Amino acid sequence: MAGTSDTESPLKGGNTTPVARAGSTVRRRAGPWTPTIHALLRHVRRNGFPLAPDPIGFDAQGREIVSYLEGDAEHYPLPEWAWQDRLLAEIAALLRHYHDSTVGFTASSAAVWQLAPRQPVEVICHNDFAPYNIVFRDRRPAGVIDFDTASPGPRLWDVAYAAYRFVPLTAPDNPDTPISDIRTQRRRLKLFCEAYGGIEKLEPAVHMAVQRLDTLIDFITSRAAEGDPAQRRVLRRGDVDIYRSDRAHILDKLI
Ligand SMILES: Nc1ncnc2c1ncn2[C@@H]1O[C@H](COP(=O)(O)OP(=O)(O)O)[C@@H](O)[C@H]1O
Ligand SMILES: [Mg+2]
Numbered sequence: 001m002a003g004t005s006d007t008e009s010p011l012k013g014g015n016t017t018p019v020a021r022a023g024s025t026v027r028r029r030a031g032p033w034t035p036t037i038h039a040l041l042r043h044v045r046r047n048g049f050p051l052a053p054d055p056i057g058f059d060a061q062g063r064e065i066v067s068y069l070e071g072d073a074e075h076y077p078l079p080e081w082a083w084q085d086r087l088l089a090e091i092a093a094l095l096r097h098y099h100d101s102t103v104g105f106t107a108s109s110a111a112v113w114q115l116a117p118r119q120p121v122e123v124i125c126h127n128d129f130a131p132y133n134i135v136f137r138d139r140r141p142a143g144v145i146d147f148d149t150a151s152p153g154p155r156l157w158d159v160a161y162a163a164y165r166f167v168p169l170t171a172p173d174n175p176d177t178p179i180s181d182i183r184t185q186r187r188r189l190k191l192f193c194e195a196y197g198g199i200e201k202l203e204p205a206v207h208m209a210v211q212r213l214d215t216l217i218d219f220i221t222s223r224a225a226e227g228d229p230a231q232r233r234v235l236r237r238g239d240v241d242i243y244r245s246d247r248a249h250i251l252d253k254l255i
Pocket of ligand 2: 013
């Protein structure tokens with residue numbers, strides 16, 4: 001098959017899936033949702049969003065094969081350039097571009113989503129639109145990866161989480177983010193919403209960020225309680241404590 005290679009190298013940085021690069025392809029553990037996600041990736045690429053991986057199929061081990069996107073996902077602590085206003089606006093435009101390309105995606109009735117759809121369904125949310133799932137080239141966003149948890153939902157659900165990550169909407173004690181000044185956070189949230197477009201008021205986005213963090217905390221704690229090793233690691237690392245503190249910051253200072 002074109003683009004395959006005998007040598008594989010592990011790709012680090014994710015929390016959930018063993019990921020390996022083989023030539024121009026990436027191999028990831030597949031799940032029951034993978035055929036639905038591949039249909040989504042085909043749809044968005046056909047509908048003017050070429051920055052998602054090309055879904056190639058499955059290998060002999062049953063892993064999914066997608067195209068490797070040149071560049072680097074960014075991990076915490078982020079480099080200083082990742083906090084510039086220009087990048088924030090580019091990320092918002094990227095999310096808008098992705099969302100718009102999902103409109104009209106009608107998964108077959110056999111569609112399987114890892115996360116339950118959320119009403120009102122406007123687009124297919126990525127559900128983890130964050131620096132570690134965006135590929136950057138020359139300090140510009142050049143690709144979006146890790147669609148495993150995508151599912152139908154409202155635009156604002158993804159806007160709220162991307163804003164939480166990139167504005168950011170985090171507390172002063174969050175070890176990974178340098179911006180906790182309320183005025184700067186408000187200004188950058190406005191910038192993000194304007195660059196996304198069509199968002200009249202900031203309040204609903206802020207409220208949704210709280211809900212989004214609640215859902216994230218629930219997801220980690222319930223999966224860890226079920227024995228999921230990946231979420232157990234995340235819990236042990238202390239992520240949930242950070243999310244709780246950020247949630248309190250949003251409620252106290254930004255609402
Ligand atoms: N299609 C891809 N192109 C380039 N790099 C990728 C691709 N898929 C994954 N990676 C790299 O592998 C890392 C982990 O992959 P990811 O799909 O995000 O796994 P996880 O579900 O564990 O978060 C990413 O941070 C990125 O560096
Ligand atoms: Mg990831």
